[in-house]
Amino acid sequence: MKLTIDPVTRIEGHLKVNVEIKNSKIVSAKCSADMYRGLEKALKGYDYLTAIQITQRTCGCCPYAQAEAAALAIEDALQIELNKNAKLLRNMVIGAYKLKDYLLHFYTLSSLDFININSILKYNGNDFKMLEFKKYVLKEISSKKVFPSPLFTQKYKNVYIKNSKFNLTLIKHYLENFEAMKKAAEMVKIFGAKAPHMTAIEAGGITTRPTADRLIKYINLAKDLKEFIYNKYFEDVLRVAKYFKEYFKIGKGVNNFLTFNTLQNLDGSYMFVAGFSKDFRFEEGVEPYEIIEYNNYAYYKENGGYKPLELDDLHPVDLEEFENSEKYTWSRAPRYKGHVVEVGPAAIVINTYLSGKNHKLNKIVNKINSELDISIKDYNSVMGRHLSRAIVSMMIIDKLIEDALNVDEGVLGFTQLKKPPSNVKGVGLTEATRGALAHFIDIGENGYIRNYEMVVPTTWNISPKDNRDIPGALESMLIGTHIKDENNPIEISRIIRSTDPCLACAVH
């Protein structure tokens, strides 16, 4: 049986997934990214600092990471050292944005795959929002409209949580999460100016002066958010993980994980470690020029495998070739030292755990593992990915509060660059919400960009087959999955969403 899910909703951007099911098992899978703009090569001829503002506009969900990577690439090219406040404030902006993204992903995007929303009808408490919501649902059901509200068009049968009390808690938190996300967004705005697309992130630091009132506001919001993350988000994920325990065995992809550094400490070390692990053997450090992107199955006229900055233009295929070729996606197929890799929060947790460098993380992971009776290897799964996001969130919020308390009040965390540079190259590596992100910049004469390259997390995860026909990370997660009920293949949706695909980024 062949099955197509198009569009995959509740993700970011346009994704199509084709699978072939034989004897209740997925035998082949194809992920197609359906949107193309061609941003990176269009940067040619623009001023080098525009890269920060323009690349972040590839994505409305993780713009902070693109801005940071572009800023890091420029700082690398120009050999600029950030001052203390610049480091702290940058962490505070990007960290808050990461948290917003994790919350958005679990509640708004993924939780509707687990919650049975009809449980709201059994609610008999006195919470205003819940009562209003119940009234609304009742009205929707009784009106017999042709177009029910999109929240209630759940498709699958008998796959959601059956315990109505549990459902009610999740629905309540689903609603509360909108408020929590607004808090995180405000934290971003305090020093980032707006969210999404923060203008204040620049090469050299953050342009906002950390005044006392801004800092106090930030810390207050961060404390509220910590409450939500520790007591609601993390607990919910843990409970969902216990309820759907079989999902620690579903959605296993390749055992190769790649991470980059992120959230710098003042002593120059990082909160999460950069490196590559294969079959749970970890090697610290990355070589960005070992990345090769293959185009055989991507809708571009250039068909080979290319190192970063090797191509200075990419040409989209015309309509005829689009319809009549083997190519099936706009996304290219990046490989690290020839390996298919998975990136993202599970990779962060696995690599950092294996490195043993962050004792706090290892302690949390060990505790959860003994509670759920799982091992670090089970993080390579649907639930493992959800759980990793929650673990990472808890650690980030603690760091943000610590950093905010360390900021020297009133001191600008910004060093302005002087003359536009000529003929320099730089690399910026960071972890975005969805995983490892690399920017490569080549600045030509007089500060104008000669070439630009972005290798984005979702490109790793939803990559098509490479030129040796080896399927990408999400495709490998899908292949081999056992489908319990072919009429209700919710496993597929859950696997796709567990990787939090962001297609606007992936193709850029």
Next chain:
Amino acid sequence: MDRREFLKTTQALLATIFGSSFFSIEELDAMETSENKPDLIWIHAMSCDGCSTSFLNAEISLVDILSRFVNIVFHPTVMAAEGKLSMEILKKYEDTQNDLIIVVEGAIPSKELPHACMMGEEFIRDTIVNTARKASLAIAAGTCASFLGICDMKGMHIDAVSLKKCLEEESVDTTVVNLPACPLKPNHLLYTLFYYIKNRKTPPIDLMHRPLRFFGNTVHERCVYYNDFQEKIFAKKIGDRGCLFKLGCQGPVTKCDCIKSGNDYDKYNCIKSGHPCVGCASENFPRNILFKHYDDERKLEKYKDFKRI
């Protein structure tokens, strides 16, 4: 919080957006029980989802808007349906007579390269045109849908078009309201929606189809540093006192209400954060230089030719 209190806060919020008490509490109350709510279909074209994310931050929460004032039928980021089922919603819509508002986020592919954006194995361009034909109001959310923004840069191969241009090309005469700013400001959309709900017509717009209420003045005219500009006090670097003009500020050529709107949502903005305006709401966004050193003598160039907006 109870019901009365909720309506009161909503009314207060709308008053800050409209600048007057546009709705009485009774009207808000009646609106909720009305059977005559317009439907809303939200489509992502070549977008980054930033406008949707931004709209989730609206002061009136999405769930409230959804359950009270408009009937959101299709929104890829929040809807539970997926795949075929979600496309069926759009298909079914072709046969109804309901009052429809379409919101488009992102630029639209050209006729020559329609495969640059697809949804449900159809060209997004066709989906948008077919839906807009039924709609009584089309809203271009954000700079890309209005003026192409980053989807129209010098080296690009896509030749994308704006929503207005796309509908013109396909001879659809639905009125378009452009709400530029990158990302969309939630208040701009709420204003347009509520104005339409009350009056069943578009709010007053300028020649570029932007609501006059927000796009009548440039950022510069309302800027906190306007006096410094008059006195010719210019900042030489970030953190200095003075007008940011010499650092590449696009405020004088960008029409938007970033500085003026004083309500909660907009208490932060780029200029207050020390960064010159990058002109994200402007029809010329992005220019080749957005932020520069004060004695940098390179020329700021415009690339756009306005043939596709």
